[in-house]
Amino acid sequence: MSTITSNKNIPQHVKRLAQNRETPFLAINKNKVQRKFRQFTEAMPDARVFYAVKTNSNKRIVNILHDAGSGFEISSKDELDLLLNCGVPGNKIISSNPLKNIPFIRAAHGAGVKYFAFDSETEIAKLAEHAPGSNIYIRLTVSNEGSQWPLSRKFGVETEIAADLLINAARHNLIPCGITFHVGSQCIDANSWGNAIKKSRLVWEMVKAQGIELKMLNIGGGFPVEYVDSIPSVNQIATAVNKSLKTEFPNGIDIFTEPGRTFVGEAGTLVSTVIAKAKRNEENWLYLDVGVFNGLMESIGGIEYSMYPEKTGPLQKWVVAGPSCDSMDVISNEIRLPEPEVGDKVYIASAGAYTTAYASRFNGFPIPKTYLY
Ligand SMILES: Cc1ncc(COP(=O)(O)O)c(C=O)c1O
Incomplete structure (x- = not known):
């Protein structure tokens, strides 16, 4: 209470x-949105940031984040149209919803979106037909225990299936480029990302053993905002994330992240x-x-x-x-x-x-x- x-x-x-x-x-306090974005990018300077548009798709918020240099993560044709109307180019847009409808896939591919998540054979078939040549990344199931708004059951696959699907994607006209996970929204356990990064490394090594070199890890969203109780700061989470990345991927890889709540909540x-x-x-x-x-x-x-x-x-x-x-x-x-x-x-x-x-x-x-x- x-x-x-x-x-x-x-x-x-x-x-x-x-x-x-x-x-x-x-x-909405414009300065706060800008400040939150800046604090985040300073805490994670090596990550490419894609704001999850679903969080608040107000056009002026999109423009503020676009001007600040953010990329965007989307799921639908309406979200795509909004971004195109704001002048966001396709190469700053990704889609991490593993369940996409075909008209959206076609429109996004046509607009130059090159990164799509997947977690099933069905999605491989759709992407191969309607977005050939795309970079696709597997949604891995990870623990959502620290999250107050879990996102686990509906999406993702376990490590072995993840590796099999990535290997199978390479047999189609697609580039298996990486792995994504989501620790659950409003995640207040800074260790959750580290555990998920460790699990991702297992998949990374499994596919490497089959001759496929992945390039990118998308660490999702989940960064919390202060509602009633205090929360770990973005800096605290970033310190834990950066440390895990260094341990698991010492040679450096491309890091994507797609925060939503933390940029606009407060x-x-x-x-x-x-x-x-x-x-x-x-x-x-x-x-x-x-x-x-x-x-x-x-x-x-x-x-x-x-x-x-x-x-x-x-x-x-x-x-x-x-x-x-x-x-x-x-x-x-x-x-x-x-x-x-x-x-x-x-x-x-x-x-x-x-x-x-x-x-x-x-x-x-x-x-x-x-x-x-
Ligand atoms: C695929 C995906 N990426 C990013 C986000 C944004 O997460 P958050 O608002 O917790 O940062 C969500 C939220 O539902 C999501 O489903």
């Missing part, structure tokens, strides 16, 4: 925006309004105009947000829920807040990642608009 005692963490700029804008809306504040209050079975319920379906989807998977009502005062326990007529729409089962009134603003911190990107208009409630400041 989180305890919120003051709203001093809410930037003045956001409070000013809240004075004359309809809620819910997402305020840059975003979701501004909402209290629409109702109720007492049910001794519980205090607070209802906001933003909920699970129009922005805070990750709260049902266990992500806890810090919330700051505009007024301070004595703390009470609250269950906080969204506006829809669905009882899944509960954002926090227990949070201590000073009591807000209907019409008061509630600021939700670290809400720039996987919020508007997931939002729907379910039950007629609007998707928060995004403002950059």
